Amino acid sequence: xxxxxxxxxxxxxxxxxxxxxxxxxxxxxxxxxxxxxxxxxxxxxxxxxxxxxxxxxxxxxxxxxxxxxxxxxxxxxxxxxxxxxxxxxxxxxxxxxxxxxxxxxxxxxxxxxxxxxxxxxxxxxxxxxxxxxxxxxxxxxxxxxxxxxxxxxxxxxxxxxxxxxxxxxxxxxxxxxxxxxxxxxxxxxxxxxxxxxxxxxxxxxxxxxxxxxxxxxxxxxxxxxxxxxxxxxxxxxxxxxxxxxxxxxxxxxxxxxxxxxxxxxxxxxxxxxxxxxxxxxxxxxxxxxxxxxxxxxxxxxxxxxxxxxxxxxxxxxxxxxxxxxxxxxxxxxxxxxxxxxxxxxxxxxxxxxxxxxxxxxxxxxxxxxxxxxxxxxxxxxxxxxxxxxxxxxxxxxxxxxxxxxxxxxxxxxxxxxxxxxxxxxxxx
Amino acid sequence: xxxxxxxxxxxxxxxxxxxxxxxxxxxxxxxxxxxxxxxxxxxxxxxxxxxxxxxxxxxxxxxxxxxxxxxxxxxxxxxxxxxxxxxxxxxxxxxxxxxxxxxxxxxxxxxxxxxxxxxxxxxxxxxxxxxxxxxxxxxxxxxxxxxxxxxxxxxxxxxxxxxxxxxxxxxxxxxxxxxxxxxxxxxxxxxxxxxxxxxxxxxxxxxxxxxxxxxxxxxxxxxxxxxxxxxxxxxxxxxxxxxxxxxxxxxxxxxxxxxxxxxxxxxxxxxxxxxxxxxxxxxxxxxxxxxxxxxxxxxxxxxxxxxxxxxxxxxxxxxxxxxxxxxxxxxxxxxxxxxxxxxxxxxxxxxxxxxxxxxxxxxxx
Numbered sequence: 001x002x003x004x005x006x007x008x009x010x011x012x013x014x015x016x017x018x019x020x021x022x023x024x025x026x027x028x029x030x031x032x033x034x035x036x037x038x039x040x041x042x043x044x045x046x047x048x049x050x051x052x053x054x055x056x057x058x059x060x061x062x063x064x065x066x067x068x069x070x071x072x073x074x075x076x077x078x079x080x081x082x083x084x085x086x087x088x089x090x091x092x093x094x095x096x097x098x099x100x101x102x103x104x105x106x107x108x109x110x111x112x113x114x115x116x117x118x119x120x121x122x123x124x125x126x127x128x129x130x131x132x133x134x135x136x137x138x139x140x141x142x143x144x145x146x147x148x149x150x151x152x153x154x155x156x157x158x159x160x161x162x163x164x165x166x167x168x169x170x171x172x173x174x175x176x177x178x179x180x181x182x183x184x185x186x187x188x189x190x191x192x193x194x195x196x197x198x199x200x201x202x203x204x205x206x207x208x209x210x211x212x213x214x215x216x217x218x219x220x221x222x223x224x225x226x227x228x229x230x231x232x233x234x235x236x237x238x239x240x241x242x243x244x245x246x247x248x249x250x251x252x253x254x255x256x257x258x259x260x261x262x263x264x265x266x267x268x269x270x271x272x273x274x275x276x277x278x279x280x281x282x283x284x285x286x287x288x289x290x291x292x293x294x295x296x297x298x299x300x301x302x303x304x305x306x307x308x309x310x311x312x313x314x315x316x317x318x319x320x321x322x323x324x325x326x327x328x329x330x331x332x333x334x335x336x337x338x339x340x341x342x343x344x345x346x347x348x349x350x351x352x353x354x355x356x357x358x359x360x361x362x363x364x365x366x367x368x369x370x371x372x373x374x375x376x377x378x379x380x381x382x383x384x385x386x387x388x389x390x391x392x393x394x395x396x397x398x399x400x401x402x403x404x405x406x407x408x409x410x411x412x413x414x415x416x417x418x419x420x421x422x423x424x425x426x427x428x
Numbered sequence: 429x430x431x432x433x434x435x436x437x438x439x440x441x442x443x444x445x446x447x448x449x450x451x452x453x454x455x456x457x458x459x460x461x462x463x464x465x466x467x468x469x470x471x472x473x474x475x476x477x478x479x480x481x482x483x484x485x486x487x488x489x490x491x492x493x494x495x496x497x498x499x500x501x502x503x504x505x506x507x508x509x510x511x512x513x514x515x516x517x518x519x520x521x522x523x524x525x526x527x528x529x530x531x532x533x534x535x536x537x538x539x540x541x542x543x544x545x546x547x548x549x550x551x552x553x554x555x556x557x558x559x560x561x562x563x564x565x566x567x568x569x570x571x572x573x574x575x576x577x578x579x580x581x582x583x584x585x586x587x588x589x590x591x592x593x594x595x596x597x598x599x600x601x602x603x604x605x606x607x608x609x610x611x612x613x614x615x616x617x618x619x620x621x622x623x624x625x626x627x628x629x630x631x632x633x634x635x636x637x638x639x640x641x642x643x644x645x646x647x648x649x650x651x652x653x654x655x656x657x658x659x660x661x662x663x664x665x666x667x668x669x670x671x672x673x674x675x676x677x678x679x680x681x682x683x684x685x686x687x688x689x690x691x692x693x694x695x696x697x698x699x700x701x702x703x704x705x706x707x708x709x710x711x712x713x714x715x716x717x718x719x720x721x722x723x724x725x726x727x728x729x730x731x732x733x734x735x736x737x738x739x740x741x742x743x744x745x746x747x748x749x750x751x752x753x754x755x756x757x758x759x760x761x762x763x764x765x766x767x768x769x770x771x772x773x774x775x776x777x778x779x780x781x782x783x784x785x786x787x788x789x790x791x792x793x
Contacts, residue, residue: 327487328520330507332534333585339508342533346524 061406064399067177070169073116074103078173086167091160097149101138108135122394123179123188124168130159180400204384204401211381212408214299215363221303222310222359223352230314230351234321252308260372263301267292267373293375301373306362310355317351353420361409381405436496437463437621438484438589443493445479453479455645457493461623463588466615468624470632471642472668480642481591481625486510497589508537513582513590513620517597519574521566527553527577528562534585552584555614572603579611583618590615592624596631608635629669633657641665657716662703663791666714673717673760679709679790687790688732689713691755696732699788710793717749717763719787722779723771733780736760738773748772754781 017026071078076099084092107113117131134156146152153160171189172179179189186202187194196202229248233241251259266272269288277283291297321344329339367382374380381401388398416422438461445454454476461467469477482488484495486507494501502510521530531549540548553559556576566574575595582590592611596604612635615622626632632639633653641648641656641664649656649665660666667674680696681688687701689711697713704711727733739758740751747763750773754760762781764770773779 322518322520324516324518324520325522327485327507328514328516329522329533330487331485331510331512331514331591332537332581333508333511334533334537335508338537343522347522 057406060395060399061403062399063395064180064397064403065176065178066396067172067179068175069116069119070173071175073107073112074100074169074173076100077103077169081166081170081173084166084170086163086170089163091163092166094148094150096166097153097160098143098147100153101141101149102143104131104135104138105141105143108139118393120168120172122183122397123172124164126159127165127168130157130165133157134160180396181403183397184400184404204381207379207381207384208404208408210295211364214295214302214378214380215360217299218302218306218363219310219356219360221299222307223356225303226307226310226314226355227348227352230311230318233311233315234318235323248308248311251304256305256368257372259305260301260369263297263304263373264292267297267300292373293378295374295378297373297375298370298378298380301369302363302366305369306359309358309362313354313358314348314351317348317354321347349420353416357413357416360412364409365405435462436460437465437498438623439494439496440480440484441494441496443480443483443490443495445476445483445488446491452491452645454483457645457647459640459647459650461621463621464619466612466622466624466635466637468626468632468636468639469642470626470629470639470668473627475642476645477625477640477642478593481593481623484623485512485514485591511585511587511589513585513587515578515582515590515592515595517594519566519578519595521574521577521581523566526563526565527558527569530566530577531581531584534581538585548584552580555583556580556610571599572607575599575607576610579614583614583620587620589621589623592622594626595624596626596628604631611635633669641668643668659702660714660789660791663712663714663793666712666789666791671717671761671763673715673720673754675713675715675755675757675760676793677711677713679704679707679711682707686785689790693755695734695755697734697788698732698785699790700786702789703792704790711790712793713788713790715783715788717761718747718765719783720762720781721783722762722773722781724780727782728784731782731785733782736762736779736781738775738777738779740775741773743772752779752781 014022014024017023019026077096080096080099081092084096104113107116113131113135114128117128120131121128134153137156141149141152159165177189178194182188182194184204185208186197186205188197189195229244233244233248235241236244264271268274269290269292271292273291274283274288278285278288283289291300325343325347326339329343330336334342364380365382366380367386370378370380371383371386374383382405385398385401385405388394388401413422438459440457440459443454443457444452446452457476457480459480469480471477479488483490484497486502486505490503495503497510497512521527522533525533528549531552532545535545535548549562550559553562556579558573558576558580561569561573561577566577569577575598578595582592595611596607599607608631611622611624624632624635633656636653638650638652639656640650643664649661651659656665657670660669663674666672675691675697677689677691677697679687679701680690682701682704685700687699687704689697689699691697699713699715721727722736734754736752736754738750739753742749742751746766748766748770750762750764751758752760752762
């Protein structure tokens with residue numbers, strides 16, 4: 001700043017530019033064009049990410065708690081049912097049934113009653129057919145003359161007298177529900193609040209546990225296999241290491257399906273590995289190893305597929321380690337092993353961390369490979385999510401499972417940041 | 429050279445080194461370093477000095493010849509068993525350890541007890557005046573501080589021999605001069621033998637007991653700094669050490685300790701024959717800028733003088749630096765001390781210059 005400006009500006013109060021406007025505003029104006037241009041440059045990417053990533057994720061997360069369908073389809077019933085005591089053992093009275101008749105008649109006309117049926121069927125199996133059956137008949141009733149309706153409903157199906165049916169309708173009448181999330185952790189909304197599902201209906205906690213354990217196993221085997229390769233890449237002469245790099249990247253560029261199918265051929269009971277083991281006599285012909293369609297198959301195939309994600313960050317970190325550290329350690333009296341373990345290895349931890357985060361997060365949400373080689377015991381939670389998305393069409397539950405998966409990943413990320421520090425991660 | 433101990437604590441005996449099997453990086457190196465001596469290997473990059481240091485440290489193996497440490501061949505001893513302290517160009521302080529952990533590292537691998545370790549680390553840190561920095565990480569230290577820690581780490585396990593590979597290269601001028609003094613002081617106080625590699629000739633001259641000038645894989649001259657500067661044995665050394673004026677010519681007359689050389693423009697000069705064998709030899713004569721004289725009252729009777737035209741006068745504070753055109757060359761430098769009686773020459777002036785015959789050395793062409 002020139003002397004004149006300093007002298008002109010008052011001692012207290014904002015610093016002024018030459019023309020008397022506050023310096024801050026003048027600076028903002030000068031930078032506005034620049035900022036605008038920068039924004040224009042990233043706008044295509046920003047819009048693309050908004051439309052294809054952030055909005056869908058937000059929509060799915062909303063679906064995991066959204067439950068408007070009950071109060072929209074059965075508005076009168078929901079109001080009438082509010083006073084009913086779900087803890088008692090009598091079904092609701094005539095007023096509720098009359099409201100239900102009115103609601104179903106409108107719903108049947110708009111053909112929304114079957115949708116409601118399948119929604120409630122997730123919580124209480126059998127309700128889908130109950131609604132479909134009732135819809136057909138209620139349409140023929142005259143609301144003004146045909147009462148009382150309680151009897152007529154019970155004539156259609158005895159289930160309308162079942163307290164559980166009414167409990168389900170009442171529990172799921174609010175516009176928001178925790179039901180999907182509870183289902184995703186093997187719980188349900190009972191009369192006295194959340195409770196565990198019966199032993200034989202619990203699957204998701206086990207699946208989450210298995211997904212985490214197997215992702216951990218895959219991450220660890222990637223570290224064990226990737227570390228020496230990364231070391232070679234960083235320390236071999238340029239020509240050899242370039243060749244090795246191509247070998248590392250070649251599978252990376254090969255289709256995922258091809259690689260997974262290749263593992264099928266190698267690992268199956270009549271496959272290449274078993275054939276060789278039988279041929280050299282290590283394994284007898286009637287006791288061929290089962291290496292696929294189980295957890296082992298998933299771990300082997302996924303380790304192979306995710307290995308480059310471990311090797312590349314490790315390599316970039318190792319490449320930046322000056323060889324003089326090892327020399328210094330040896331000149332100070334350390335053996336090769338001590339020099340490696342005390343001096344080299346600690347400096348590669350950021351690379352291991354970056355690779356592990358990448359591999360673990362990719363593994364935890366992996367879908368194709370477990371589906372192809374996992375059999376029944378080697379599938380992941382993501383396979384279950386896919387099932388709910390495309391087969392059972394229970395998107396709410398799929399969204400809840402996905403939401404939990406997202407939360408788990410964020411928790412791991414947070415924990416890593418807390419204990420190792422995310423700025424220690426080096427990707428290149 | 430210091431008086432204590434034997435003269436051949438470290439011996440290179442006919443050592444050769446080749447990396448590719450085609451060219452020799454080090455050619456027939458013979459060198460003895462006395463105990464407690466501070467020896468500097470000086471030379472341009474690629475002259476083989478660092479390779480020699482690495483062979484001594486054990487990171488490179490000699491292709492031929494023996495290296496002896498305290499009378500024992502060390503060719504087959506791995507680096508970690510040689511017990512040689514080393515300071516690296518980039519310091520190589522372990523970034524994931526604190527200063528104290530860095531210093532304790534060589535003691536730990538030698539399985540010293542904890543209290544012993546702490547005492548030695550503290551003593552080493554105090555020695556380099558870094559006692560307050562024990563718990564810092566290397567990245568939190570300035571270049572000069574890192575340099576001190578690297579020095580302390582190389583000395584903490586009390587090695588008898590310390591190698592330094594251009595340790596001051598990354599420091600600014602003032603700090604470098606200060607550290608030069610520190611290092612020589614420590615080396616002499618502790619009585620350790622030091623082999624110091626540098627391409628900075630000032631550093632070599634100010635620090636060393638002896639300097640080995642390397643070029644082209646050979647030691648060109650091995651002498652104390654003053655001898656090296658005043659009595660270079662060949663043109664390379666004369667040119668490499670200090671500032672030098674070099675004039676080409678042919679030997680005209682040759683006696684025992686004087687010679688007359690005819691320069692290429694025909695003028696004659698007196699000089700001392702060093703590296704010339706007979707009359708008619710081509711030679712490069714070497715004369716230091718501060719030994720050139722232009723005031724006639726200082727010349728000896730009958731001395732040969734040269735005509736010189738002043739091209740440039742540069743005021744440098746303590747000295748005046750005058751660039752002259754002499755015998756057809758316009759890069760002849762004359763340095764005069766800034767004294768009250770000194771004349772400031774002006775560009776365009778013509779003067780006669782001359783020198784004592786013993787200051788002008790006729791070297792190899």
